[in-house]
Amino acid sequence: MKKILFALLASVLLFSGVAHAETIKIGFNIPLTGDIPDVGESSKQAAEMLLKKVNDAGGIEVGGATYTLQFVYEDNESKAESALSATRKLITQDKVLGIIGPQSSKQAVPAGEAADDLETPMISPWSTNPDTTLDRPFVFRGCFLDPFQGPVVVNFASEEFGATKAAVLYDIASDYPKGLAEVFKAAWEDKHGAGSVVAFETFTTKDVDFSAQLTNITKSGAEVLFVPQYYNEVPLIVKQAKSLGWDKPIIGADAWAGGDLMSLCGDDCKGYFFSTHYAAAGAEGATKEFIDEYTAIYGKTPDDVAALTWDSTNLMLEAIKMTGGLTGDIDEDRIKIKDALGTVTDFEGITGTMTFTPEGDPIKCAVVVKIDDAGEFSFYKQVCP
Secondary structure, three states: OHHHHHHHHHHHHHHHHHHHHOEEEEEEEEOOOOOOHHHHHHHHHHHHHHHHHHHHOOOEEEOOEEEEEEEEEEEOOOOHHHHHHHHHHHHHOOOOOEEEOOOOHHHHHHHHHHHHHOOOOEEEOOOOOHHHOOOOOOEEEOOOOHHHHHHHHHHHHHHHHOOOOEEEEEEOOOHHHHHHHHHHHHHHHHHHOOOOEEEEEEEOOOOOOOHHHHHHHHHOOOOEEEOOOOOOOHHHHHHHHHHOOOOOOEEEOHHHHOOOHHHHHHHHHOOOEEEEOOOOEOOOHHHHHHHHHHHHHHOOOOOHHHHHHHHHHHHHHHHHHHOOOOOOOHHHHHHHHHHHHOOOOOEEEOOEEEEEOOOOOEEOOEEEEEEOOOOOEEEEEEEOO
């Protein structure tokens, strides 16, 4: 009887060991609640689509072994402190091999510090602030940086509208808009001379009355207004600007595309431009296949966040394959994945081709899209480094 029980116990332990070894666990640190829940929803939907696709195909092969995927989702509530807690939980309790997210720089910058300290590879799909990856060997991103995006917007506005004077309105309490506003101002004044940014107005997160700042902007002589804010903040700014008599171009950045801007802004935003990572309207090849599949499942066109999450997760999986094999020692495997990520070249994502710098930043192109009369984000032009 003892022999039978021992044999059964050994079988259970062996099965458990094999099952554990055959599963690769990836964590997602995303905003499922808070100020930008659409961002978290897009991230999770893209991830779930990829999870099903990979597991239905039998999993991924790493060094001759086949693994199925398990995704763990943590809600960072769109808060920096929650993103920090989520990072630590995913690493120390959930024992994930790598993390995708956070999306926004406000959460990605502090979360990146924790991931680096705990030596776990992290890819932020959407954070464009340089501080996210700066001096952090374990932290990567799937998008271009603001020092690249800022001059893209400056050059576009200067050439498209012939503007030499610009105004900026931004949230001084948030890493992304603050960093991008400062990059834009430096690039604009480098191109058009000191003082050519004739209004540099600020507000604080959660403010809803911008009339004082927009009145200053309207009177400043600016020929174009740059608003580097998230999709949920843009509509109120645009509506108030128009009500105060602003009838010149308003341009934005990639955060305009990370959510359902048009359901909030409607006709008020049509005709405006912003720099971003991809344009759904008119997409071809693998990008179109992704858009069609996503739309068929979820009933809406994937935004930038969904596309970048898809690319970033595939980047993590590609790096895992590049390790040549997992040892089962999670600390050692995390280091192997980090080393592999740093050597990725010519990765064909649906948001463009990426080659990583030693700092963890991809070299890739930006696109400028126009919000057309149908309310769609139409490709206008591509700008490469």
